[in-house]
Amino acid sequence: MTVTVHPVRGRLERRHWFKLPEKIYRAYPHHRATEGEIARWLVNGTSIFCRHATVTPYLIKQGRRAVGRFALVKDEKLPDYVQVSFFQAHPGLQGVRDAILLRARAQHPECGRVVVGLDGHLNFACGFLASNFDEPPLFGLPYTPPYYLDYFDALPQRGMVSYRFQNQGFYDLRRAVEPNLDLGGLTIRLLDPKNFRRDIDIYTYLNNACFEDHPYWSKRTGDEDFELFWSMRLLLKPENFIFAEKDGKPVGFLLWYPDYNELCGPGRELGLRDVLRFRLRNPIKTVRLTEIAVHPEFRSKKVVAGMKMKMIEHVERGGYSFTEGGFIFEENKSSIGSTLAYIARAMGRELEPYRRFCVFEEELG
Numbered sequence: 001m002t003v004t005v006h007p008v009r010g011r012l013e014r015r016h017w018f019k020l021p022e023k024i025y026r027a028y029p030h031h032r033a034t035e036g037e038i039a040r041w042l043v044n045g046t047s048i049f050c051r052h053a054t055v056t057p058y059l060i061k062q063g064r065r066a067v068g069r070f071a072l073v074k075d076e077k078l079p080d081y082v083q084v085s086f087f088q089a090h091p092g093l094q095g096v097r098d099a100i101l102l103r104a105r106a107q108h109p110e111c112g113r114v115v116v117g118l119d120g121h122l123n124f125a126c127g128f129l130a131s132n133f134d135e136p137p138l139f140g141l142p143y144t145p146p147y148y149l150d151y152f153d154a155l156p157q158r159g160m161v162s163y164r165f166q167n168q169g170f171y172d173l174r175r176a177v178e179p180n181l182d183l184g185g186l187t188i189r190l191l192d193p194k195n196f197r198r199d200i201d202i203y204t205y206l207n208n209a210c211f212e213d214h215p216y217w218s219k220r221t222g223d224e225d226f227e228l229f230w231s232m233r234l235l236l237k238p239e240n241f242i243f244a245e246k247d248g249k250p251v252g253f254l255l256w257y258p259d260y261n262e263l264c265g266p267g268r269e270l271g272l273r274d275v276l277r278f279r280l281r282n283p284i285k286t287v288r289l290t291e292i293a294v295h296p297e298f299r300s301k302k303v304v305a306g307m308k309m310k311m312i313e314h315v316e317r318g319g320y321s322f323t324e325g326g327f328i329f330e331e332n333k334s335s336i337g338s339t340l341a342y343i344a345r346a347m348g349r350e351l352e353p354y355r356r357f358c359v360f361e362e363e364l365g
Contacts, residue, residue, distance in 0.1 A: 001062050002095035005070075005103050009056040013066075016056050017043070020069050021088050022267060024145075029266040031137045031143045036269055037231065038124045043071055048224045049120055052076045058103065060089055060096065064102070067093055070100060071139045073120050074108055077218035082108040082364065084116040089151065096151045117359035118216055123207075123228060126216070127160055127327065128152075129356035130266055138162075138288045138324055139260040142357060155360035158215065161353035162326030163339060164286075167315060169346035170323070174312045181305060186251075188306045191241035196233070199241060200226045202250045210293035215329055216359075234275045235260055239314035244294070244303045251298040254307040255291040258284040258320065287315055289325040327357055333348050 008017050018040065025031040041047035042055045053075040060068030063177050066088030074082055083105050089096060115322065119125040128144045137143040141162065191199045201222040211217045229236065236257065244252035260282045263274040277283065289311070294303045315323065328335050344350045 003044070003067065003093050003099055005058045005060055005064050005099045008059060012058060013258060014043075014057070016066050017059060017069050020066065021299070024088055024090060026266055028145055030134065031266060032139075032261045032264060033138055033267050033269045034139055034261055034264065035119075035125050035142075038119060039071075039264050042073070042120050042124075043086070048221070048227050049075075049124075053120065055085075055120070056107065057086075058100075060093070060099070063091065070323065072104055072107055073118075074111070075120070075218055078216065080109040080112050081115050081118075081216070082113075083118045083120065084114060085119040087116065087148070089148070091145070091147045093151070097154065101362070101364070108364070111364050113361060114364045115216065115359055115361045116155065121218060121220070121224075122211075122214070123220065123225070123240040127359050130159070130356040130358050132355045136261055137355075138286065139257070140288060140290065141327065141355070148184055150357070152360040155362045157358045158361055159330040160327035160357040160359075161330060161336070162324050162328070162355045162357075163343060163351050164322060165343055165351060166353035167312075167321055167323055169348075170312050171316045173310050173346040177305070181309060183306045184300075184301070184302050185246065186302060186306055188310050189243050189245065190238040190310075191236075191243070195215045196230075197222070199228055199243070200229055201239065202243060203253055203255070204251050206250060206293055206295060207291075209295050212288050215331070233297060235270075235278060239311075242307045242310050244307055246298060249365045250295075251300075252294040252303040252307060253291070254289075254311055256287055256311055256315070256323075258282070258318070259286040259288055259324075260284070262286065282318065285320060286322040286324060287318075287320045289323055304338075324354060326355070 008014050042049060043057045053073055055071050055073050057071045059066045070087040071085045071086045072082055084100055101114065117127050125142060127142050128148050129142050130149060133146050204220050204222045204225045208219045240257045242254040243250055260270060263278055264270055325339060340350050
């Protein structure tokens with residue numbers, strides 16, 4: 001039986017929409033539910049993001065039975081695209097792709113393209129998992145069943161990768177490099193908790209300046225990023241945000257954090273118990289290097305080196321054994337090249353991608 005799609009009507013259907021992942025992921029113990037809050041923000045319209053975007057939730061039905069879900073996101077700041085976000089579905093369904101695209105064309109005929117797998121903004125979530133289905137994801141990276149790829153395999157893919165490595169080689173590299181590192185007047189500092197909002201505004205400013213040409217990037221406001229990171233404030237520490245400044249002007253940032261998914265089990269979101277466990281006796285062994293950027297008007301290897309040395313210092317102090325960097329779009333050859341060169345310098349060899357992800361993009365007309 002071919003599926004049909006229906007806009008969510010009423011409280012009961014909205015409850016079904018949010019509950020569907022629990023049913024789907026019972027068979028996938030590696031799934032973590034730590035991204036569920038983003039879906040609630042956007043679908044319930046409580047996020048600041050919704051001031052410039054419409055988010056319309058749909059149920060995928062087989063007869064009268066709800067067998068999947070998605071939301072259509074139309075962001076004024078990404079005007080050429082309609083996004084198919086928060087997709088979840090049971091296996092073995094017929095006509096999923098065609099039904100979703102038909103609805104997207106009907107609801108947003110003004111859009112030229114559709115992207116499947118972008119959940120509102122790159123700072124929220126992006127992509128379907130395309131490898132490593134037998135292990136939990138890092139916090140902030142997706143875990144989806146392999147059959148999701150089959151539902152959209154007729155659409156062109158844009159691939160992303162992450163790289164994973166042991167940290168000891170970087171600890172040794174810092175001790176060899178840092179004593180002779182000339183930063184040329186740069187100041188490297190951590191986030192100031194007393195000026196949390198100010199530093200988040202700096203992060204937003206640099207993000208918008210550095211990623212303007214990045215696939216699917218849309219400009220953020222300080223309010224949006226403050227909302228996102230304030231929700232993580234009990235887990236974040238000052239060393240997770242590293243800023244580079246020149247003559248008092250911010251010129252670069254680096255964002256990293258521990259893999260908070262190591263705190264919780266299958267299908268569970270982070271709670272106060274996990275925060276206390278992290279604060280009292282941190283059991284996490286892996287960190288994620290999420291973003292690193294230098295303002296286009298101040299491109300310098302010294303900025304990157306200074307921020308990386310500061311990160312390595314605090315990662316070693318935290319007793320972490322592994323780092324995973326990404327995701328990086330495969331088409332971003334310069335970023336991948338610089339990443340591999342830095343890893344090879346510490347480890348003496350180049351690495352292959354550890355995980356692969358993808359989004360699907362197609363002309364909507």
